Amino acid sequence: MQTESARGRSVNETRNRILDVALDVLGRNPDAGMGDIASSAGVVRRTVYGHFPTRTDLVRTLAQRAVGEIVAVLTEVDAPERAAEAVWVDFVARMWPLMRRYRVLLALRRGEYGEEIHTLLEPVDTILAGLVQRGQDRGDFGRHLPAGVLSQVAYATVFSIADNGLAGGAPGARAATITSLLLLGVPEARATALADGQP
Amino acid sequence: MQTESARGRSVNETRNRILDVALDVLGRNPDAGMGDIASSAGVVRRTVYGHFPTRTDLVRTLAQRAVGEIVAVLTEVDAPERAAEAVWVDFVARMWPLMRRYRVLLALRRGEYGEEIHTLLEPVDTILAGLVQRGQDRGDFGRHLPAGVLSQVAYATVFSIADNGLAGGAPGARAATITSLLLLGVPEARATALADGQP
DNA sequence: ACTCCATTGCACACCGCTGTGCAATGATGG
DNA sequence: CCATCATTGCACAGCGGTGTGCAATGGAGT
Numbered sequence: 314m315q316t317e318s319a320r321g322r323s324v325n326e327t328r329n330r331i332l333d334v335a336l337d338v339l340g341r342n343p344d345a346g347m348g349d350i351a352s353s354a355g356v357v358r359r360t361v362y363g364h365f366p367t368r369t370d371l372v373r374t375l376a377q378r379a380v381g382e383i384v385a386v387l388t389e390v391d392a393p394e395r396a397a398e399a400v401w402v403d404f405v406a407r408m409w410p411l412m413r414r415y416r417v418l419l420a421l422r423r424g425e426y427g428e429e430i431h432t433l434l435e436p437v438d439t440i441l442a443g444l445v446q447r448g449q450d451r452g453d454f455g456r457h458l459p460a461g462v463l464s465q466v467a468y469a470t471v472f473s474i475a476d477n478g479l480a481g482g483a484p485g486a487r488a489a490t491i492t493s494l495l496l497l498g499v500p501e502a503r504a505t506a507l508a509d510g511q512p
Numbered sequence: 513m514q515t516e517s518a519r520g521r522s523v524n525e526t527r528n529r530i531l532d533v534a535l536d537v538l539g540r541n542p543d544a545g546m547g548d549i550a551s552s553a554g555v556v557r558r559t560v561y562g563h564f565p566t567r568t569d570l571v572r573t574l575a576q577r578a579v580g581e582i583v584a585v586l587t588e589v590d591a592p593e594r595a596a597e598a599v600w601v602d603f604v605a606r607m608w609p610l611m612r613r614y615r616v617l618l619a620l621r622r623g624e625y626g627e628e629i630h631t632l633l634e635p636v637d638t639i640l641a642g643l644v645q646r647g648q649d650r651g652d653f654g655r656h657l658p659a660g661v662l663s664q665v666a667y668a669t670v671f672s673i674a675d676n677g678l679a680g681g682a683p684g685a686r687a688a689t690i691t692s693l694l695l696l697g698v699p700e701a702r703a704t705a706l707a708d709g710q711p
Numbered sequence: 712a713c714t715c716c717a718t719t720g721c722a723c724a725c726c727g728c729t730g731t732g733c734a735a736t737g738a739t740g741g
Numbered sequence: 742c743c744a745t746c747a748t749t750g751c752a753c754a755g756c757g758g759t760g761t762g763c764a765a766t767g768g769a770g771t
Contacts, residue, residue: 318718318767318768319717319718319719320717320718320719320766320767320768320769323717323769324716324717327717327718342622343622344543344623344624346757346758346759347758347759347760348757348758348759356718356719357718357719357720358759359718359719359720359721359761360717360718360719362759362760362761363717363718366760367759367760368758368759368760420622423541423542423619424543425543455694455700457687457690457691457694457704458673458678458687458691461676462673462676462677462678463691465672465676466669466672466673466676466691469668469669469672470665470668470669470672470695473664473665473668473669473672474657474661474665477660477661477664477665478661479657479661488656488657491656492656492657492662492665492695495654495656495694495695495697496669496691496694496695498694498700500699500700501654501697501699505656517737517738517748518747518748518749519736519737519738519739519747519748519749522739522747523746523747526747526748545727545728545729546728546729546730547727547728547729555748555749556748556749556750557729558731558748558749558750558751559747559748559749561729561730561731562747562748565730566729566730567728567729567730712771713770713771714769714770714771715768715769715770715771716767716768716769717766717767717768717769718765718766718767718768719764719765719766719767720763720764720765720766721762721763721764721765722761722762722763722764723760723761723762724759724760724761725758725759725760725761726757726758726759726760727756727757727758727759728755728756728757728758729754729755729756729757730753730754730755730756731752731753731754731755732751732752732753733750733751733752734749734750734751735748735749735750735751736747736748736749736750737746737747737748737749738745738746738747738748739744739745739746739747740743740744740745741742741743741744741745
């Protein structure tokens with residue numbers, strides 16, 4: 314049964330709600346305080362401290378969860394024998410509906426958490442760099458930038474497109490896919506074909 | 513004569529030093545306080561308040577100056593009859609050595625200054641959007657994104673490349689030019705040719 | 712009905728940053 | 742040499758966010 318008050322919710326229910334809301338709130342404004350997060354979660358500030366002793370703990374947990382989810386998508390989509398192009402297309406398709414959810418990671422890279430977040434994002438960075446490297450080796454992606462940089466730039470670009478009003482919708486997904494493929498050095502004709510599901 | 517202490521400097525000398533340093537410091541960390549800016553400028557916090565009554569005033573002045581400089585470059589490089597491709601190449605070439613100087617503008621777009629900075633950046637946004645629009649109309653740029661969005665994404669991408677370790681140097685400039693052209697929908701062969709100065 | 716326990720609603724101290732006031736200092740320019 | 746004035750050094754109040762303590766509340770499961 315749905316309870317309107319937050320009184321009778323199970324521990325994990327509240328905890329997850331806080332985490333989810335924080336993902337959203339901090340995505341919009343990385344400087345949001347515990348108070349903002351609490352009220353957005355329909356909970357009192359004191360309650361948040363009951364689940365996360367420190368703001369830093371909240372953020373770290375948040376980032377860990379988000380990174381875990383992205384890595385999951387990535388390992389699910391990326392197979393050594395698949396073409397890097399196709400993997401990237403699938404990756405963007407899977408990420409696009411959840412851009413809002415992971416915006417916080419970009420916002421966190423620069424911010425009071427210097428090394429903390431950087432080492433936390435390392436898995437994602439590594440997989441992405443490897444993927445782009447493979448694409449370059451097989452001639453699918455361009456060599457105008459080293460794989461490590463190109464992957465980051467392409468990744469950031471998808472977020473950039475989402476930030477500029479195209480977040481969520483299907484047309485946005487197609488545009489983001491094509492644009493990021495162009496950036497990666499895929500010719501326009503092939504990029505549109507890939508974005509429309511042709512192998 | 514060069515004075516090592518900050519005592520005998522003229523008013524504008526100190527003022528400009530503060531502005532320059534603040535441009536740099538806030539570029540790295542938008543949340544830096546007046547104390548950080550002051551000490552980085554080799555000056556006491558109190559002195560900064562002597563020139564800028566409020567942190568907000570400092571930031572506004574900063575942004576105005578930066579926007580002014582960018583607009584100057586833009587109007588100098590952009591002529592209605594020039595090909596959008598060429599204009600973009602020149603724009604990146606002129607901006608690249610000063611990326612660090614204007615990073616703050618990107619950092620400021622999201623941050624406690626919501627509308628304030630947005631209206632301040634409007635001139636740049638408008639010119640850039642117009643430029644890309646022209647490129648699209650003449651078939652030089654792609655139509656995978658509306659001009660307003662595409663210009664922003666291309667603009668942001670140049671900063672993104674600079675942020676990923678390639679800032680400053682000449683090879684970075686070439687890479688940034690090519691990459692942003694690809695993103696704008698220019699074919700790879702033409703992009704490299706343009707980046708190497710062929711019309 | 713009764714017990715558990717998450718949540719609530721205060722209370723508080725602490726900290727860092729902002730912005731201000733004022734007297735002292737010392738380089739600069741006449 | 743002297744007056745000017747930017748800079749300095751300190752003191753202070755205020756604000757907002759953090760993190761903690763504790764008693765009261767009210768669902769939920771038994």
